[in-house]
Amino acid sequence: MTRPVRTPAGIRPALAVALVLTLAAGASAAWAGRDWYAAAHDDSAGYAVQRDEALAAGEQAVQNLNTLDHKRVEQGLDLWESSTTGELHKQLVEGREEFTGQVRAARTVTTARVLSGAVTELDDRAGRARLLVALRITVTTPDSKSTDKDSRMLGELTRTDGRWKLSALGQAPVGGTAAG
């Protein structure tokens, strides 16, 4: 008779189903684990983070360098210097006294707003980046008249001690010639 075979067969299908489920769970665990590992060790993710850090720091620095209140020149220029590095920093330090005098005489208040910004180049190993910042600068003269001016800024960033700082800043030339 088939009885001896029939008896363990009662649990055998359950075992088979359980085995299939376990294998399926194992396969999905392997897949999800690999997916997670890939996501956690994604080089482009680290690069994207650097890009966003450089952009945030760059936009802030460009804004800082276009903001100055004649009543608080020293504070303003301190901020300029802390936002910059390299050649630009050197120029600012050298021209500080002269510039302070000019601003105090003109008695202007300059504020800036970043309209848009984007990184064009990023070398995250060398710690260098270039960015475009569309800026709206508002200059208020002593007679409370204010004028808006849009500025097409081109900046260069250098990473020093883990922080991105401006090492060059200028306006995009108009008409194919370097206008500033």
Added chain:
Amino acid sequence: MPTPRHHLNRRRRQEALADRPAPGGGSRTPAGVLTEPAPRTGQRAAKPVRETAAEPKGETEARERSARSSGSEKMGRVPLAVLCVLTLLLGGFAGWAYSRAGELRDDPARGNTALTDLARTSEIKGQTGAAVAALFSYDHADTAPFERAGKTLLTGKAVAQHRTLLGGVLAKAAQQKTVITTTVTDSAVERIDGDRARVLVYADQSSVSTAGRPSKGKAAGAEDQGVYAGAMFAVDVVRRDGRWIVENIDTFGR
């Protein structure tokens, strides 16, 4: 008074009664056949048995079976439990890893593939630059390229925006013999999110009107009237049929 007919009928009834257990007994074999697939469920084993005379036999068989098999079932339960625990552990890990991967992917820095996807970044930069140049260049002598650009490179609200931006110029263009040339000098991709992207554009625009100069010999002088202007704006582009076309023109409120 039993008639032969009565006799016959009774006989038939008796025969029929006697016959009944006969198929019942004969059904022992079919009952065995029926119970064969039964061990899978257990409930099914009882069903066919209930209808036949072999009922008690079937039940005892089932009881015997379960009593006999309890030993091997216990043995089978250990790997079953192990498999269940393994399934739960593996499934749990899969769920956790999946959600971790999702969290990492949802990081806004990663969602933006500007620069991280260099091929796509330069593709967008190139096509946006070409689109902007075509959309904002106009030659009164040959308006076909301008019209073609307006039809093929714009979509959504950019159609109206483009018309508003150039409306004033176009109204007088034919009369003033205007030639506008736009060149993108710098551009940077701010954001790429799949088939959408935002590009910051710096463009130079030269505008020349050659009308109002009757003397043709002074054409060169007329050319000198050209006005150079630097423009900056951001465009939202979308990918359609493998091409990036302009969906929105942001002139920053100007």
